[in-house]
Amino acid sequence: MAEISDQPVHAAVDAQEVSAVGELSQSRLTWMRFRRNKLALIGGIGLIIMYIVIALGPFLAGNDRQYQNEDYLFGPATQITFTGPDGRFGLRPYIYQVTTRLDPEEFKFVFDIDRETKTPLEFFVRGDGYKLLGFIKGNVHLVGAEGDQRIYPLGADALGRDVFARLLSGGQVSLTIGLVGVALTILLGSFMGTVSGYFGGLADDVIQRVVELIMSFPTVPLWAALAAAMPPISGSFSTLDRYFLITVILSLVNWTGLSRQLRAKVMAYRESDFVMAALAAGASDLRIIFVHMMPNASSHIIVVAALSIPGMILGETALSFLGLGILPPAVSWGSMLTDAQHIPVVLEHPWLMTPGIAVIIAVLFYSFLGDALRDAADPYSI
């Protein structure tokens, strides 16, 4: 057998042109295209800000989320003015003194604002204690007032709790549940889809029938049934446990979509020439799946994952709204919305709807991200 010679067989090399973009891998190319999408930028930056804000939640809010202020039931948002006690407009913010009294005629609480008495706002004041991210202890808050006046940027709810503080705290649940759920979706969906598509036969038939069974259940009732079947909060079953079980329930339905799509992709790749080449070289099934197919499917998986996060957020919101998801003392945007069910209540106290706005914004941002990813993914792939 002849040895490979030093001389190239062809002198055709000189006139060859190879495009410089060829040095970049698929991931880099995708990222470059993604970056150029304006909506993606809005969505991405918006989400980053949201996540930072909810992480710093207890620091940013003036009150502990559980603190019930009996004097401020359904209290409105605190008004801030920049006109000092001397009447001059300045840079320092002030709040008014607010007193609550019971109106005997309408039998409602009325909040009198004393526009003469102004208390300046201070930054970095000491207030209620908290644990940031669950383990950093502190009691400094970003904004506060002298004395025992409390600030309610978004008003208070039926039990006198700071809506803003609860919003930030609830965000910790609503915004992370999607991420955990999606991780489970990816794992389960990829595995099932790949096994189904690659091996075919009986495994494929069984898995597909299971998928179809799950998909034909009405989603919300299924979630509701599973959630209702969970044990009550007790010593052995904490809120955290409940939280994780909720994510499992949410992903239980979600993985089916991904598995079907991946099955189709794997079936297509199975017939493609580059997989045949690997087979011809003697590659094992495992190698073909993980080294050759998965990297090609990865962009697809990421896009599907990104686009299913909004669904998860909405799912958790729905469950908690129905009282089946996150239970007190934990709070999520959905559970906050249970207070906003009745129209008269909402008309009187519209700030109770803010969790809904938060959900909409989060879902929008994730949708922007997902759409942009989908458009950017795989400029040169199959």
Place this chain on the structure above:
Amino acid sequence: MGSQTDFADLSEDNVLLDVQGLKKYFPIRRGLFQKVVGHVKAVDGVNFFIRDGETLGLVGESGCGKTTTGRTILHLLSPTAGKVRFKDPEQGWMDIASMSRQELQPIRRNMQIIFQDPFMSLNPRMTVKRIVAEPLIINKIAAGQELIDRVAEILKVVGLRPEYMSRYPHAFSGGQRQRIGIARALALRPRLMICDEPVSALDVSIQAQVLNLLEELQEQFDLTYLFIAHDLSVVEHICDRVAVMYVGKLVEVASTEELYYNPKHPYTEALMAAVPKADPRQRDRPIKLPGEVASPSNPPSGCYFHPRCRYAKPICSQEEPALREVEKDHWVSCHFAEELSLRGVVVGPSV
């Protein structure tokens, strides 16, 4: 007498691959429980052999089974029946068709394949270096720096600059990608190369580059080619012998010159007449073939070609002709091979 004839004299020292009665059927499933109601007989009893160092062309129109034959020989598709015997220099004759996946693993390096589509045949997520190195990694032939050196050598051999090995396939043109595919196939130093339409998807001016490359590599590395193609001009140029397939069966096998200028099967005659010649002074009318190519899931009775053959007689619809040697090294499956005098390609003036 069936279509299975003992073809090659295997005691001949120079036969490398011997295919006997190769069949590949694809089941057709219908109904709720996916019952098998029939088969697409993509390859329906094919016999041929390839000599060491020669180029055998396999031609036919779409649906004739030539691509399936190539892949089945390599066991990329499992054969439904038949034998594929490969002569390993140390171990002698081995029947690949009946081997399991494990048994095949060490044998695979002897035969490799080049594909038609330069865009689908390379994994878009891998660098060129990785693509060419993959067979070496799978077979644990080299690693580390030695691996990189080997890849560089192979790339040079196929006419690509080794510096480009860190690039991804999308940076390259069709012709260059075919070279990468050839490099990958060469990495294991195979003896047999299945070339599945290697130039069909390339620009005309690049086809010549790749064809010349294939010819030079054949000489340099003692390669044997099974050249699957539908372009008869290309096949005439590169092949020593040619086999013609129609709906899963071989209808004629002969040396290139014999097949093109002295065909003995009516289908071959029609094929040769249909090729558009690059000579405006030779404008012939084609032979009109009525009807359409028969379906491999429901082929006609007797000789598959009889509904479209202008020489057909009653026996053609009743009895399937066997592939037999009517002249030295010229095999035809036609009842009237000896009587018909058919028109081959007319040699044109030198342009």
Place this chain on the structure above:
Amino acid sequence: MSDQVSVKAAGSGQNVQQPTRRDSILDVRGLYTYFYTDLGVARALNGVTYSIPREKVLGIVGESGCGKSVTALSIMQLVQPPGRIVKGEVVLHRQNGAGPTDDVVLTDLARHGVAMRHIRGAEIAMIFQEPMSSLNPLFTIGAQIMEAILLHQGVDEAEARDRAITSLDRVGMPSPKVVVDQYPHQISGGMRQRAMIALALSCAPSLLIADEPTTALDVTTEAQILDLMRTLQQDIGMSIMFITHDLGVIAQTADEVVIMYLGRVVEQAPVDPLFYDPLHPYTRALLRSIPRIGRGIKEKLQPIRGVVPNPYSRITGCPFSPRCDSFMTGVCNVNVPGVTYLDDGRAVRCFLYSDRVEENG
């Protein structure tokens, strides 16, 4: 070179003056079509000029990236954004009976306008490479042909159906009355291509543009379709613009040939002189590099070195120069050659034949 070399300006759009064609049905003059993409400007057509002779077949030959398909789309005003015709004109010489022709400047018409839509299908028809993706899989063959007839010929449905069947019969479709009610997936590739041709011919256009119509077909089917096109062309006196990369098909079908490279016409000639006396180095190299059946002897193929550059690149001088065997330093890599018009209907764009330089568009 003969004394009568007429060297005229070319490539500058409005004032192209090539020797007047005795009878052309369509003139393309100095056409520039660019695509503005994220990766840059792809100059698909760079001053393309040619004429389609009436009732004859003009073959357009080139490899990928030469612009042959884009020129067809430009004629039909089907170039989609981000591409557009930047400069140049396309003139259709409409013949109304025996009088002088009525010249319509297609490039002046609005792309989506009524006038252009009337011309598409009724006067200029187009067929494509992949019959499966050009025919709508949801409608029967008959329905698709009838759609065109109803659009352009103002007859009722029953009459349209009859005309559709006649159309299918004329293209040699077996059992036209059955096929008219079948769906594209029910018939073979060759039959689908016949259906496409029937669809294109249903409104009796004066010009048929065929973009690689036989490339996806088997050789026996291809031979039949080419034979069909030749017959039809002779019987109904239609002009055909036949785009392909296959020189064999060109030799069998074309009366005149245009060779394109990277968005420019590099040679134009009647088919016999093109094959027996090629002028442009690209044409010569192309003819030397293809395997030709029936030579009797096995010749070594001589490939054209290098690759076709991508359309985003800018090359100084003649675009073919990096690959040219007759490359002249200092000449070919400095300017783009202009078109040299020779007598007997030939044209070539090469410094071997004149010093003419292209005026930049």
